[in-house]
Amino acid sequence: MFKKILIANRGEIAIRVMRTCKQMGIKTVAVYSEADAEALHVKYADEAFLLGPPRVNESYLKVDKIIEIAKQTGAEAIHPGYGLLSENANFARECQKAGLTFIGPSPEVIESMGSKIEARKTMEQANVPIVPGGNEPLVDTDEAASKARDMGFPVMLKASSGGGGIGMQIVQNEEELVKAFASNQKRAQDFFGDGAMYLEKYISNPRHIEIQVLADKEGNTVYLWERECSIQRRHQKVVEEAPSPFLDDETRRKMGEAAVRAAKEIGYVNAGTIEFLVDETKNFYFLEMNTRLQVEHPVTEEITGLDLVEQQLKIAYGELLSFKQEDVRLEGHAIEVRIYAEDPVRFFPSPGQIKAFILPEGENVRNETGVDETSKVTPFYDPMIAKLIVKGSNRSNAIQELQKALAQYHVEGIKTNIPMLQRVAEHEAFLNGDTTTSFVEKYLK
Incomplete structure (x- = not known):
């Protein structure tokens, strides 16, 4: 080692x-x-x-x-x-x-998945469902408008490179598309050095569900169940849980097998995540692949008992996976929320000196944090300062643990999004598992 x-x-x-x-x-x-x-x-x-x-x-x-x-x-x-x-x-x-x-994976694999357009083509070859849309960069607004008319509005305008919702916008008509094209293309060019844009059919009220995979140098590949990451703000994940409250065992298996096919198609090695959009009738479509450890990996660790960083290190060192698909357990339910240094109403970053930082405790509570009561949050980096992960024997128990832990969280000196997270954790729609990507816009306005 x-x-x-x-x-x-x-x-x-x-x-x-x-x-x-x-x-x-x-x-x-x-x-x-x-x-x-x-x-x-x-x-x-x-x-x-x-x-x-x-x-x-x-x-x-x-x-x-x-x-x-x-x-x-x-x-x-x-x-x-x-x-x-x-x-x-x-x-x-x-x-x-x-x-x-x-x-992590090879440079060639990172490049192949770094372009969402090229990734769509690869997934088609692997017989993984993709969202209807274009597989070539758009030349200009005229071509974008023509393709959108053929596809039917609303459509999703997307940057081929990058992530975090940058260069992405839902457009309801041709006028909106013309306005959105230039601004999103410029943002993509500025952030990622690549202004290539493409269109996908907009899937209304979807779930954002991803599959964690591990693959070794010999091509042995397993999936570690799914994480639902549908509750988002500005296309940024806020709450993640495993397993999804929406999937049945058959859909879970089909998505896992599709993720394994995708990983094998590109010769993937190490830990990676295949992200899917899932519609209201449980049809699923490839969204993108993240060729790295995810922010939300702890919920997978909690339900499987695996240390994903340990697996990454062993695979990178050349070791083969020590278990097969049938050995991967699914035990209990885990939920993660991201703690941001930001105004919980306006969502602006809230840098400053932390004066108190008291974390919740408990057998079913896990804290991942990069700050303490001596830390200063600077304006130079992403405002996420910590993650709170809870586990329960089932989803209802996990939610109870989340509510209790959020009530114990205490931060002074800066503003945080904890009040927003409490609203989510107590909302009837969340309790019922109604966790689509429109959750924040629908329930927290």
Whole structure:
């Protein structure tokens, strides 16, 4: 097994990866920006090195600097976490060139799934259902309008690259489409360096359900059930749970098998997630593949008993999966909510000095956090500061644990989205499992 790993990330995910490394006897190297000099992940690691100024393009995205530190410290591998460089094919390639193991799939696989258009084509080849739409980039607004008329409004205008809802917009008519095309194309170009746009048929009131997969170097591939991530705000996930309250066993099996076909089609190795849209009659359609560890991976760990970071490390080291599909258990129900430093009404980021940070406790409560009562939340990074995960013997019990844990959560000095999460946890629609992607717009306005 690796003796030393550099974690090319920050915050709660850096600490999460380090925790498993420590349990496995692996030394860890942290990297940080000037703004993160006193951050918890810096203190938690065995070694820590400054990357540069606060902005990510001057610190956490500095590929050459990160690789230089890895080599300097004798690290054998780099774990990218999620976000930042985690789905950057060039970073994975530069790691290989430097003789370092990138803990994730190959650069070629990252590239193949990085373009949503190319991913759609690949999934068709793997006999995985895709949302009706175009498989070629749109030339201009005239072509977009023509294709939308043929498809029938409403449609979803989407950027081929990136994620997080950037470059994505539902359009109800041709006038809206013309207005949306240029602005979304510019955003995609600015954020991802790729302004390619395409159209998909808009599926009304869908569920966002994803399948976690693990695959080793010999092609042994398993699915670890599903996570429902339908409750979203601005296409960003807010609440995730496993298993989905919507799926029956037959649909669950079909989606899992489709995810395995998808992973095998592209020669996937390591942990990955196939995301699907599921309509009201349980038809499912490929949405995208995330070639990294997901923010919401803890709920899968809670129902399966597996440590996904440990599995990632073993696979990256060359070990084969030690279990088969029939060995994957599904026990209980888990729910995760993301704690953001933001105004719970206007949803603006709320940076500042944390003055109190009291976490809920309990046998069925798990906290993943990148801050404590000494931390300062800066305006330079994503405002997610922690994740709260609860488990119950069934969904009803898990919801009770969630309500209790949220009531115990106490943060002073900054605003958080905890009041919004409490509204979700207590809402009748959530209690009944009515968790479609329109939940926030429908119930929390």
